Amino acid sequence: MMLALFIVLPLVCGFAAWILGSRGSTAGRWISLAGNAFNLVLAAWLWIAQASGSLVPVEGTWLALSSMPWIPAYGISFTLGLDGLSLLFVALTSLLGIAAVLASWKGIQEKVAFFHFCLCLVLAGINGVFLSIDLFLFAFMWELMLIPMYFLIDIWGHEGRHRAALKFFLFTQIGGLLMFVAIIGLYLAHAAATGLRTFDYRLLLGTALDPTRGMLLMLGFFAAFAVKLPAFPLHAWLPDAHTEAPTAGSVILAGLLLKTGGYGLIRFVLPLFPEASRSFAPIAMWIGVAGIIYGGFMAFSQTDMKRLVAYTSVSHLGFVLLGVFAFNVQALNGAVIQMLSHGLSTGALFILVGSLQDRLHTRELSRMGGLWSAAPKFGAFGLVLTLALLGLPGFGNFIGEFLVLLGAYRASVSVAVVAAIGLVFAMVYSLRMYQLAFHGESSDTKEVRDLGAIEIAALGAMIIALFWLGIFPQGAMDAASRALGGILGILGGTA
């Protein structure tokens, strides 16, 4: 029942924020902040409980399960399950949720109540995606998080928001519908094989599928996750959406929504379709590599700072795709760490860029410069985040990329070698961005107000988490490894 709180609480907070916040402007902010903080505490408590061993798996690798009937006529139930993997992502959701609320504290002044309603609804949907182990419920949550996200971009975004919001929606929606069709296909295949009509993930595992059908269904799932991730040719929505979204929207997009794609690959594609994913793996790995190189290259040539950060996401999430399909424990662990640290570092960068834009009213790198001297706190935080972005040891990003490359090397030498070139790109674009924004001289940045307390709190928390991931990755890896081990066991892969 506790698991439902992760979904219900943001929902309730969202409605409360909408109704109570429509009079005064601060009520909405406080309510959604409180909701997310509570969820974070809950996640932290679960974390400590499982790390100290007082919370033991109840069934397989599931630390907690809750289930109640929803639509019994079609074998659909409201089943939530939490294992180490989902716990990590739920914790990330709460943390970034807080960061998003803080980031919009000053920036959002219009329709504040409705903003927080949408924000909380997205977070509820994302938590639902990470927790649901009924495939129908999963698809439901998957779609649910899109609509409020669309509103976040469409109402509070920047100049080209309508187009960007629509593009985001159409891309993710068509992927989501293909997945929905594939889910129903899997459900029917399972029903035909066993006579049991159910959407329960645990029962659907190990459904016997003939190779063609397995491949088609796998591709249906893959389509949705690859769009979200985004994998290379399907990323077209991402730069626009990230650039045009308000700061909180970008944080959630980059920090969480993209992660649902990677999470879906690990949780659903690999274990549900082991044979099909095995035969698809080489292609998927090359898609990942293409994303790494392409994203890095495009990031290098951007002049819009937010767009630049957006393209680095394409590059970093390429590593995730690579790691997921390398089929070994290092690579999978690496992919998980990479997702977590990318969520934190890119989220923090978006907050930084957002607060810069609030002050300078531009995102153009050419009009920045000299911030190091004009606003030293900006410079310091910018430096730390840039170093995280380029994967300096000590940050989570380094661990993630390193583990992915290590695992990929074991799977295919050529893929790993080409992917490693991406690291060079990362070095170049990160330093170029830092150079242009913070060094040099510019007349525009003379009068800049430095970072405020709220922003420092949000950024600081995220950077501490990044360091924690970079210096003590074992905690996160231990939590995830039991779940990942179960998945690898299904795959019959090398541990």
Next chain:
Amino acid sequence: MSASGYLGLLPLAILAGSAILVLFGLAFARQRYETAFALSMAGLVAALASLFFAWTGAPQRFTALLVLDHFAYLSMALSIGATIVVEFMSFAYFRARREENGEFYFLLQLACLGCAVLASSSSFASFFLGLELLSTPLFTLIGYRREREAGLRSAFMYLILAGVSSAFLLFGMALVYLETGSLDITTAARAASGSASFTVLAGLALMTVGIGFKLAVAPFHVWTPDIYDAAPAPATAFIATASKGAMAILLVRFFAPAGIAGAGPFAWIFAAIAGISMFTGNILALREGNLKRLLAYSSIAHLGYILVAFVASGNQGSAAVSFYLVAYFVSNLAAFAAVAGLSTNEAEADSIEHYRGLAKGHPWAAAALTASLLSLAGLPLTAGFMGKFVIFEAGAGAFLWVLVVILAVNSTISIFYYLRVVSALYRPASEAGTGSMSPRPAMPALAAIALAAMAIAIIVIGAMPGSLMAFIREVARDIASNAAAAL
């Protein structure tokens, strides 16, 4: 005929009787408009209530003409419910236009009776009677606002088209009857499904054309946008929901038990119609700037979705058709309630520009209209999502993968234009100002109630569809067994 047999007929009897009462009320009462509204509303509510008593007696056959099974009662409940909502939204609509002619309610009730007869017909004769009982009042309803010339023209156009489609349908029926020797729907359909004679095929094809016109599926859809646009909003709501719904139910009753829908040449024909309708409706809607016309195009696509479930046939298919109809009814009624409620005396609220800034002036109406549009687009937490799901499930279960993928692609296309409207609701009103909407008048109470009720229904069905789905599956199982028993 036992007492319970007549009890089963009660809903139809109440509908017909109260229609006559309304007519008397119009003749003798002083407050004609209010009396007609009250009497008709009382009749509809009584008919709805009588369904509970009739329910236990089902299934039974009433003479050769009517089969009163649970499926029929379910669709009666739908039509009557839709009519009640339409009356709610029309009360203030006509009053504001100083066209307080209570005959509207009489005609609406007759059309509702037509729907009910159509849904329970078991013979070509009652099919035809129900259909005409439905269509003839519609001619007048479309052209009801006599000062609007466009309405009159469209009414005439609808009359001609309805006549032609009836002629096709009847000629087709005559051919089928000629070959099978039975006017009974199930018997004829079964005999026809076994026969490969040219006459029967031609007959079924002609019937398909006739039914296609009524359902407004492509390529018989051309009339839809004009009629939707020209008719008063409440009448449009009725055409979009009750009229098409009753026809879709009949389609299931006629074709599904005999397996004509699921196999053979007609499966291909209906599959093609479904595919073409989805694409035509959605693509035409993409660039439409008039909300009523947009809903017309979208209804073409929605009937295409329904046909996917229809082609899937079997219990799953019938249940999916019925469930989707429920979702489609509530979503459309909510949308039209918003249109009717927000129309002013000078202008129908039809241009999308008209809705800009609605969220500021009427936040609740904007929220309800958003729910309705999102439901039509099939997004989660709305009835439309669950409707899409049951159609996907039925289609995939019948291995109609091509249709299912077309459906998925089309839902995505459709989101494009629904979101265009939704996005307009939350934008600031245009500075240029169409003028007519500022200041926005308050929504009439009855229309607001209708809108709120439908919006709540959308969310409730979207969040907790379990019992409704189970119920509809149970009912849909009925029609197959009844068809078997009828032999």
Next chain:
Amino acid sequence: MAAVSFEYGLALAAILFILGLVGLLTRRSLVFMLLCVEIMLNAAGFAFIVAGARWGGADGQVMFIFLLTMAAAEVAVGLALILVLSGRVPGAVPDEAAAGGEPAPVDMRSLLDTDYQKDAQAGRTRP
């Protein structure tokens, strides 16, 4: 009794039906359109009678009576609509055109297309 083979009757019905359909597509006058629809409906009715005769049942004739009634109702509404329209659309009714000078275009197009009407009133022609 030497009965006429039902194929002949059916052929007649089909011819009538097609005649009505062709008429509907070619004629533009509202009254003629209404007439053509009636012809199509009666063709269907005739087909029912033929079919009824084949099976020796009354069903076909019953359907025909239903059909006649319905056609009457439809014509009643149709004519009423034409009457109302005649006040608004120039030349919707042939008599009116005959009464006063040059007959205006009496067609469906004029009925459904507002711009066309305005053009016609202003004496413009459109391709």
